[in-house]
Amino acid sequence: MSRSLRYSNPDVCDQLAAQYVAGDMTARVRRRMEQLTREHPPLKAAVADWSDRMMPLHNRYPEQAPPANLWRQIEHSLPADREPKAQTAQTRKAGVLTRLLDLFNPGVLWPAVTGGALVALVMITLNLGLVRSPESIGPAYMAPLSWEGDVALVVSGYRRNGDQPAWLSAQWSARLDDRPEGATHLWAETGENREWVYLGAVTPENRRWDLDAEGWQAVMEAHRLLVNDNPGTIQPQLALMEGPCIQLGNWDSTDG
Amino acid sequence: MATPSRTRESDPVEAAQMQRWLERVRAQDTRALRSLYDLTSARLMSVSAQILKDEAEAADVLQEVYLKVWQQAADYSGVGSVWGWLIVITRNASLDRLRSRQRKREESLDDLDPVDIGEQSHHNAVDSGIERCLEVLNDNARQAIVLSYIYGFSHHEVQQRLERPLGTVKAWIRRGLQELKRCLEA
Numbered sequence A: 001m002s003r004s005l006r007y008s009n010p011d012v013c014d015q016l017a018a019q020y021v022a023g024d025m026t027a028r029v030r031r032r033m034e035q036l037t038r039e040h041p042p043l044k045a046a047v048a049d050w051s052d053r054m055m056p057l058h059n060r061y062p063e064q065a066p067p068a069n070l071w072r073q074i075e076h077s078l079p080a081d082r083e084p085k086a087q088t089a090q091t092r093k094a095g096v097l098t099r100l101l102d103l104f105n106p107g108v109l110w111p112a113v114t115g116g117a118l119v120a121l122v123m124i125t126l127n128l129g130l131v132r133s134p135e136s137i138g139p140a141y142m143a144p145l146s147w148e149g150d151v152a153l154v155v156s157g158y159r160r161n162g163d164q165p166a167w168l169s170a171q172w173s174a175r176l177d178d179r180p181e182g183a184t185h186l187w188a189e190t191g192e193n194r195e196w197v198y199l200g201a202v203t204p205e206n207r208r209w210d211l212d213a214e215g216w217q218a219v220m221e222a223h224r225l226l227v228n229d230n231p232g233t234i235q236p237q238l239a240l241m242e243g244p245c246i247q248l249g250n251w252d253s254t255d256g
Numbered sequence B: 001m002a003t004p005s006r007t008r009e010s011d012p013v014e015a016a017q018m019q020r021w022l023e024r025v026r027a028q029d030t031r032a033l034r035s036l037y038d039l040t041s042a043r044l045m046s047v048s049a050q051i052l053k054d055e056a057e058a059a060d061v062l063q064e065v066y067l068k069v070w071q072q073a074a075d076y077s078g079v080g081s082v083w084g085w086l087i088v089i090t091r092n093a094s095l096d097r098l099r100s101r102q103r104k105r106e107e108s109l110d111d112l113d114p115v116d117i118g119e120q121s122h123h124n125a126v127d128s129g130i131e132r133c134l135e136v137l138n139d140n141a142r143q144a145i146v147l148s149y150i151y152g153f154s155h156h157e158v159q160q161r162l163e164r165p166l167g168t169v170k171a172w173i174r175r176g177l178q179e180l181k182r183c184l185e186a
Helices: A010-022 A027-039 A041-060 A070-077 A096-102 A115-127 A213-220 B012-026 B030-052 B055-075 B082-101 B129-136 B139-149 B155-162 B166-185
Strands: A141-147 A150-158 A167-172 A184-190 A195-202 A207-210 A222-228 A241-244
Touching: A010 A027, A010 A041, A010 B082, A010 B139, A010 B166, A027 A041, A027 B082, A041 B030, A041 B082, A041 B129, A041 B139, A041 B166, A070 A207, A070 B030, A070 B055, A141 A222, A150 A213, A150 A241, A167 A195, A184 A213, A195 A213, A207 B055, A213 A222, B012 B030, B012 B055, B012 B082, B030 B055, B030 B082, B055 B082, B129 B139, B129 B166, B139 B155, B139 B166, B155 B166
Parallel strands: none
Antiparallel strands: A141 A150, A141 A241, A150 A167, A167 A207, A184 A195, A184 A222, A222 A241
């Protein structure tokens, strides 16, 4: 059965959706399933059906108030360039961060681009300002990290802006079928002495986090970034992912 | 005292409001995300905490969830409820966190409240169709489904806890879910 026919078959969709919503899929298989639901509406509908079917079971447990400061943390982690825009029924208003994500979306971009060419393309595109809008603040720093020959993770560094401290974002390539398993931690090889500075944890989901002055300094002077499985020690030869640093714009060395 | 939870699946006014908020989140309206957060965070916190058994980690996961909602609001196509969509995101994010910690389940089956595993909760003021259908299942299937869906146990972990072959556990879950579906559609 061809792939497109398979995911139009109601029984196949139903079984896959049941496993995805209520069963046991590995993270890798779940990512694949999420990609399939974007490409195959019958599968997406089956997932929605199963989710709505199982959802009332959660009512047997009491709700639990989250920590009082959680909303502030969430708001703080949203992209800095967000602005409420006029409502439209169908159009999607993407921020700079989302447009950067689109660079790695196979539905948007060039399937034949290799890792190195992709880096060059990102540099050219950003420098031409094709992605960045005049009013938004884009990354000052970018590092594409490769895993098993493909660009897997893009780390972007944003300089301090008013009250907003400098911050990093770590975004996974949507083209990957799977990701390194286990704990993943980001390090920078930085400065004249090429010291290693720990920058933070990388999660299976895209995330952003603030940097203190030391962290931002390490980013500004970084030669390369690396991901390993340990927040305490670094062995570069055992790195899971690594990639060069790209400075996207001039900044004052005292920033951050 | 635990707050009784209300059944949400039959509140069309709330459902329509949530869809409107999500549309505004797509347009990068933070206030809409806040409204969604105020309505949903307590339930999603509970979903995550049932899997992670750690409030701090559940809160961390919740932060990831709402960031994902912000970034991927366009992925919700209007098929199914917003609640269902949010719970799937939360459950999967919690499972990712659980697996990444490679945490071994320390609680034994005995430590879980029987009401959590098999019997109908007394928190509900309104009888739920799926609760009725869950009661109709045999004990093994019901336990396996609750352990998997609510607590995020892998099939392997369910097999260890129930001390049955892995193939048997998978069959219980697969058939049990299909029986639930048939019961709900009847």
